[in-house]
Amino acid sequence: MFDIKMTKKTMHRFQSSASKGSYPPGPKVVNMPTLDAWVKYRDWGNKYGDLVYLPRWNTLITNDAGVAIDLLEKRARIYSDRAMSPIMKLCGGENLLSVECYSDKWRKDRRVFQQTFRQAAIGQFYPAQYNKVHEFLRELLLTPEDLTQHVNGLSQGLIPKALYGLDIGPEDALASKVAGIIDTFGKALLSGSFPAYEWFPFLIFMPSWFPGCGFKRIANECGKVVEEIYTVPFDLAMNNMQNGTRTSPIVELAMQKPQDIKEIKAMGTMSFIGAIDTTMSSISSFILVMCLHPNAQTKGQEEIDRVIGKDRLPTFEDRRHLPYVEAIYREVMRLHPPVPLGFPHISMEDDSYRCAVVANIWAMNRNPNVYQDPDRFLPERHLKSAAGPFESIDNIYAYGFGRRVCAGRYMADNTIWLTVASVLAAFTMGKAKDGNGNEIDIPGKFTNHFFRPVSFLAVKLQRIWFLLQSISECQDSQPAWRPIVGCHLAPPFLSSLRYAFEARATLREKTVSDTATITIFTHYPSMPKVRSKRSTSHNASVKFTTVKSQFLEDDSGSPVAQTVEYESDPAPALKKKDKHQIKREAFLQRLELTQSPYSKSHQRRIKKKAKEQIGHGLEEIRTALESVDDSRALSTIAQDASATAGKTDKSQMKVDGDEDTPKSVHQSKVKSNQIGEGKGATLSNTQRKNALKIERLRYPLILSNPQFGSNPFQTIRTHAQNTLIKHVPT
Numbered sequence: 001m002f003d004i005k006m007t008k009k010t011m012h013r014f015q016s017s018a019s020k021g022s023y024p025p026g027p028k029v030v031n032m033p034t035l036d037a038w039v040k041y042r043d044w045g046n047k048y049g050d051l052v053y054l055p056r057w058n059t060l061i062t063n064d065a066g067v068a069i070d071l072l073e074k075r076a077r078i079y080s081d082r083a084m085s086p087i088m089k090l091c092g093g094e095n096l097l098s099v100e101c102y103s104d105k106w107r108k109d110r111r112v113f114q115q116t117f118r119q120a121a122i123g124q125f126y127p128a129q130y131n132k133v134h135e136f137l138r139e140l141l142l143t144p145e146d147l148t149q150h151v152n153g154l155s156q157g158l159i160p161k162a163l164y165g166l167d168i169g170p171e172d173a174l175a176s177k178v179a180g181i182i183d184t185f186g187k188a189l190l191s192g193s194f195p196a197y198e199w200f201p202f203l204i205f206m207p208s209w210f211p212g213c214g215f216k217r218i219a220n221e222c223g224k225v226v227e228e229i230y231t232v233p234f235d236l237a238m239n240n241m242q243n244g245t246r247t248s249p250i251v252e253l254a255m256q257k258p259q260d261i262k263e264i265k266a267m268g269t270m271s272f273i274g275a276i277d278t279t280m281s282s283i284s285s286f287i288l289v290m291c292l293h294p295n296a297q298t299k300g301q302e303e304i305d306r307v308i309g310k311d312r313l314p315t316f317e318d319r320r321h322l323p324y325v326e327a328i329y330r331e332v333m334r335l336h337p338p339v340p341l342g343f344p345h346i347s348m349e350d351d352s353y354r355c356a357v358v359a360n361i362w363a364m365n366r367n368p369n370v371y372q373d374p375d376r377f378l379p380e381r382h383l384k385s386a387a388g389p390f391e392s393i394d395n396i397y398a399y400g401f402g403r404r405v406c407a408g409r410y411m412a413d414n415t416i417w418l419t420v421a422s423v424l425a426a427f428t429m430g431k432a433k434d435g436n437g438n439e440i441d442i443p444g445k446f447t448n449h450f451f452r453p454v455s456f457l458a459v460k461l462q463r464i465w466f467l468l469q470s471i472s473e474c475q476d477s478q479p480a481w482r483p484i485v486g487c488h489l490a491p492p493f494l495s496s497l498r499y500a501f502e503a504r505a506t507l508r509e510k511t512v513s514d515t516a517t518i519t520i521f522t523h524y525p526s527m528p529k530v531r532s533k534r535s536t537s538h539n540a541s542v543k544f545t546t547v548k549s550q551f552l553e554d555d556s557g558s559p560v561a562q563t564v565e566y567e568s569d570p571a572p573a574l575k576k577k578d579k580h581q582i583k584r585e586a587f588l589q590r591l592e593l594t595q596s597p598y599s600k601s602h603q604r605r606i607k608k609k610a611k612e613q614i615g616h617g618l619e620e621i622r623t624a625l626e627s628v629d630d631s632r633a634l635s636t637i638a639q640d641a642s643a644t645a646g647k648t649d650k651s652q653m654k655v656d657g658d659e660d661t662p663k664s665v666h667q668s669k670v671k672s673n674q675i676g677e678g679k680g681a682t683l684s685n686t687q688r689k690n691a692l693k694i695e696r697l698r699y700p701l702i703l704s705n706p707q708f709g710s711n712p713f714q715t716i717r718t719h720a721q722n723t724l725i726k727h728v729p730t
């Protein structure tokens with residue numbers, strides 16, 4: 001898409017000027033242009049080169065896609081930050097992914113966002129997209145004069161429907177509040193929008209009534225609305241889920257991942273805000289372009305008639321078979337990118353420069369070196385390009401660059417394509433006529449910050465009137481359905497449409513009386529099925545619901561509608577560990593009941609006694625060992641042994657023991673705590689030697705005693721007792 005040679009040349013100039021410590025040339029402007037800034041930036045580019053540096057604003061502007069890719073994609077590690085200005089903070093931007101600084105928090109928020117809006121997961125929003133786009137067609141048919149309002153209805157209602165399961169229209173206070181704050185965000189993002197603050201930054205600390213501080217009031221209001229979007233739709237959706245009246249992907253996600261609840265709610269807020277102006281801008285631009293280029297419109301319609309026929313509306317399955325329609329969509333995004341200057345990327349470290357980089361997407365898409373007749377609306381250019389019209393969505397620069405590329409681009413891409421294809425199939429757009437039958441000219445002007453065509457008049461001629469008529473009949477005849485089911489899904493075939501209506505009629509009574517039932521039509525290819533829930537390992541913070549599915553059948557027996565009933569779960573599922581514990585406790589209880597004839601207190605006493613017994617036994621062993629090992633004991637033994645020297649025969653080894661003797665020994669020990677010290681006498685050296693001699697003779701006898709093999713401790717103890725018997729003080 002871009003001239004690589006030129007990019008390299010530009011980069012070389014960029015880097016060499018940087019190494020010299022100089023910046024690319026640029027105007028020394030004091031005030032940034034606030035009207036049609038992209039046109040001004042392009043003019044500067046024509047004068048100064050592909051890179052224009054504004055020293056007063058430390059901002060680098062590039063009008064070339066190659067340079068933008070080199071900086072923002074190839075060096076995304078450096079150029080992926082955002083400037084979180086104090087104004088943006090007041091606006092509540094700290095939790096908005098698009099303006100958050102590049103940080104761990106941003107990474108986590110972006111991961112959560114992508115998990116929901118990544119390409120593979122985007123099919124979950126098809127029903128909401130069909131619903132809202134078809135509702136848009138219906139509204140357009142009924143009141144074409146309110147075109148702008150209907151476009152707003154589609155762009156404001158899509159995310160609430162898709163993510164929260166809520167029907168929010170442009171007449172709702174929340175939707176109009178959100179639409180109202182987007183302009184403030186646009187201003188807060190671009191330099192020059194709040195000149196008083198930019199010249200005197202200390203004004204941020206002043207009260208909002210202070211002269212020149214009007215920006216603070218605007219920013220505070222914006223912050224309050226952001227807070228409202230963060231909580232209100234989520235709470236409503238949660239309430240609906242708990243009542244069982246609606247499903248909501250965002251609440252389901254929050255139930256599955258309660259630890260990410262903050263990021264999930266922030267995702268909802270961001271997508272609500274992010275979708276409104278961008279979607280509105282693209283659809284308005286498309287309608288405007290169709291009014292101005294009837295030939296392209298006719299070609300698109302011919303393709304639809306040829307490929308799809310006239311008896312149904314396009315579906316996502318048709319997309320690959322409609323190259324011209326694709327080319328129209330791409331050409332709209334090329335000529336009228338909804339965010340013409342993207343969001344500034346800030347460098348995080350010194351690269352060639354440390355500054356803000358603004359990619360002038362609008363100018364890139366009109367680069368005469370890349371596009372012939374760049375200002376002309378020519379869908380054919382995409383058919384002729386080497387990559388063809390179905391090239392990657394990432395090549396649509398309208399969605400931005402690098403790591404900060406639009407995280408909702410797959411959702412946006414689907415919505416806009418479906419609207420383009422459906423409007424082409426259903427209507428012929430053209431200039432309105434005045435009372436004299438003359439065409440009213442369309443100004444074709446755009447408002448600032450976000451690219452919005454100024455209100456224009458267009459007349460809509462119905463093409464497949466019978467299909468649209470059916471849709472409108474559905475709305476008129478069954479208003480009671482709207483809050484629950486919505487008259488939202490036009491199936492691919494007219495026959496299916498008829499069956500769908502019949503199915504709805506069949507269900508109607510049940511649905512109206514039972515608000516716990518919602519209907520999802522299953523005609524749409526790739527529409528996600530209701531999945532059986534996996535057993536979760538955590539207890540839900542709110543009541544879980546179970547899903548019962550029931551399919552209605554048409555004449556041919558194929559499923560037409562699926563009724564999904566939500567019922568409260570009787571009890572939260574127990575963890576495996578908890579179940580195990582309960583079982584174990586029950587078992588122990590039973591065991592206690594069957595095996596123990598005693599009361600609990602009695603059992604405690606028995607246990608205590610047994611413990612004492614064990615302690616007593618050990619004490620005896622310890623005493624016996626001490627009596628053998630302790631030299632003091634030996635000396636005592638020797639003292640007494642000296643008196644009975646020569647009488648060391650086997651008879652002295654009273655291994656069978658005397659019941660009284662150990663007791664008395666124990667008593668004596670307890671008294672003095674020193675064997676043989678009852679009298680306080682010490683041994684002489686000779687006595688000690690004799691005692692050792694005797695013990696040396698005795699040891700082999702003890703070891704050879706047959707009782708020693710079976711119970712060595714008892715044998716030693718008996719030996720000690722026998723020895724001490726004679727020495728117990730009387």
Ligand code: HEM
Pocket residue numbers: 097098099110113117270271272274275278279282337338339342343344345398399400401402403404405406407408409411412413416
């Ligand atoms: C036609 C429709 C849309 C267009 C043209 C568009 C365009 C853009 C652009 C140019 C950026 C800045 C990219 C950059 O810094 O390089 C952006 C960021 C973003 N957009 Fe979109 N957008 C559209 C719709 C949406 C929708 C429907 C959503 C939400 C579902 C969304 C969510 C976001 C988010 C979250 C970011 C911030 C990404 C980040 O900074 O990490 N956008 N978009």
